[in-house]
Amino acid sequence: MSQTTRERRLRRLQLPVPAPTVHVGEGEPLLLLHPFTTSHDVWADVVPTLAAEHEVVAATLPGHWGGPALRRREVSLEAYADGVEVLLDELGWDTCHVAGNSIGGWLAFEMARRGRARTVTAIAPAGSWTKWSRAEIVVGGKFLGLYLSALLGKVLGERATRLPARPLVLKIVSHHPGRVARERADNFIRAASHCPSFFPFILSELRGTGPGDVVGLDDDVPVRLVLCENDLLLPPERYGRPYAEAMPHADVVTLDDIGHIPMFEDPDRVAATILEHLRAHREQHAATA
Numbered sequence: 001m002s003q004t005t006r007e008r009r010l011r012r013l014q015l016p017v018p019a020p021t022v023h024v025g026e027g028e029p030l031l032l033l034h035p036f037t038t039s040h041d042v043w044a045d046v047v048p049t050l051a052a053e054h055e056v057v058a059a060t061l062p063g064h065w066g067g068p069a070l071r072r073r074e075v076s077l078e079a080y081a082d083g084v085e086v087l088l089d090e091l092g093w094d095t096c097h098v099a100g101n102s103i104g105g106w107l108a109f110e111m112a113r114r115g116r117a118r119t120v121t122a123i124a125p126a127g128s129w130t131k132w133s134r135a136e137i138v139v140g141g142k143f144l145g146l147y148l149s150a151l152l153g154k155v156l157g158e159r160a161t162r163l164p165a166r167p168l169v170l171k172i173v174s175h176h177p178g179r180v181a182r183e184r185a186d187n188f189i190r191a192a193s194h195c196p197s198f199f200p201f202i203l204s205e206l207r208g209t210g211p212g213d214v215v216g217l218d219d220d221v222p223v224r225l226v227l228c229e230n231d232l233l234l235p236p237e238r239y240g241r242p243y244a245e246a247m248p249h250a251d252v253v254t255l256d257d258i259g260h261i262p263m264f265e266d267p268d269r270v271a272a273t274i275l276e277h278l279r280a281h282r283e284q285h286a287a288t289a
Contacts (some may be wrong), residue, residue, distance in 0.1 A: 020067050021087070022058040025051030028118075029096035030278070031111075032058040033084065033104030035173075035261060036126070036143075037150070037195040039065050041187040042101070045267035046274075053275060054097070059087055061107075063197030065190060075200035077103070077127075081110045088116055097281075099274050101261060102126050102234065112221045119281050121274050123226040124234050124260050128242035135238055140202065142233060146172065147198055154193045161186040175230035175259035184264055222284075223250040224277040226262075233260040251277065 022040055030050060032043045040058035050056045060067035062083035063075050070079055084107060088096065098117045100108035105125025111117040129136035149169060156163070170177035170185055177185075192198070225243055227236035234240070236254065244252050255262050255269060263270045 020060045022047060023056070023091075024048075025054055025056045027054040028278070028282075029091070029093045030054040030056045030274075031084070031088070031093075031096050031098045032056065033098065033100035033107050034058075034061065034064075035102030035104055036201065037064070037146070037192040037198055038188060038261070039067070039191045041184065041191070042261055042263050044184065045181065046263050046271045049268065049271035050274060054278070057087075057091065059084070061104075063195070063201070065194045070197055072197070072200045075197040076204040077106065077110070077201075081107055081114070084111060085114065085116065097121075097278055099123065100125070101263065109223075112223075117221055119222045119224075119278060121224045121226065121277050122243070123262065123270070123273075124228045124231050124236070124240070125225070125243060126234060126239070128239050128246075136205075139234065139239070140205065142172075143202055146192065147202065150192045150195065150198055152193075156193075161189050170264075171259075172232055173259055173261040174264045175228075175232075175257060176265055179266070180264040188261075188264075219249050222277070222281050223247055224273070225250045225252045226273055227252065227254045228258050228260055228262050229254055229256045230258060231260045 020040075022043070024047060032040065032047070032050075034040055034042045039060045043058040047056055047058055061080050062068040063070035063080070068083055070083075080103070088094075095116055095118050097119045098108040098111050099121035100106070101123040103126045105122035106127035108117060108120045108122050109125065109127070112120050126139070129139065166185065166189070167177040169189065170180055173188070174180050225240065225247065227240040229236065244250065253273065255266070255273065258265050
């Protein structure tokens with residue numbers, strides 16, 4: 001489907017068509033990568049703080065609401081990663097700092113593996129499972145359930161943002177749904193309901209087209225692994241521990257009393273967590289120089 005056709009369809013459904021990126025600030029480049037089925041909007045309340053010290057790009061991944069189009073048979077994590085690299089090339093960024101949440105954290109590790117990341121801040125990253133493991137099957141089942149909800153949201157259009165069940169949907173990614181700003185919550189529902197690669201990506205994972213785990217990641221890339229204490233989607237004990245064990249050099253921190261997408265509940269704490277890691281890297285780099 002062409003970009004123009006997709007925009008017309010979204011307008012018929014009375015949905016806004018978001019720009020694929022936000023680009024603000026000055027300083028060392030920082031790329032923000034969002035969770036699966038969402039958009040760069042999840043970073044909206046974090047960007048202003050980060051942009052005070054960095055040139056920040058919050059990008060919507062290919063195959064997501066408002067992002068570059070992907071043909072269904074092309075959908076995979078590698079295709080998402082290729083799209084991120086195309087964006088970096090367009091920006092003229094050979095390398096940059098990368099912060100990602102959920103699948104965005106998985107992609108941040110992939111950017112490091114490809115030599116494009118100066119540092120990685122991985123927030124509740126996906127991808128720590130092995131093929132056909134219980135961990136993979138459980139998370140796959142969760143996303144299949146979410147897909148059924150997304151189909152309902154697609155049918156309802158804007159009415160989906162006004163359903164009484166909103167707090168239950170938000171509870172999946174937020175420990176305290178009441179703390180989520182109305183605009184963030186509405187865009188979360190819109191993005192999940194109109195994510196073209198939702199089901200194709202699930203099929204892609206079943207085919208095993210992902211790039212593998214983080215074993216062998218260059219120890220020269222400073223990594224901060226951020227776990228969320230009350231993460232229902234990817235509980236840290238099951239999905240965070242394998243990353244911590246695979247990367248003994250990583251700085252591991254846990255955000256207490258918070259869910260899978262912590263930017264929704266406490267954007268200031270998320271911004272501070274990212275900036276602390278980047279400032280430490282700057283100080284270490286300056287001392288070495």
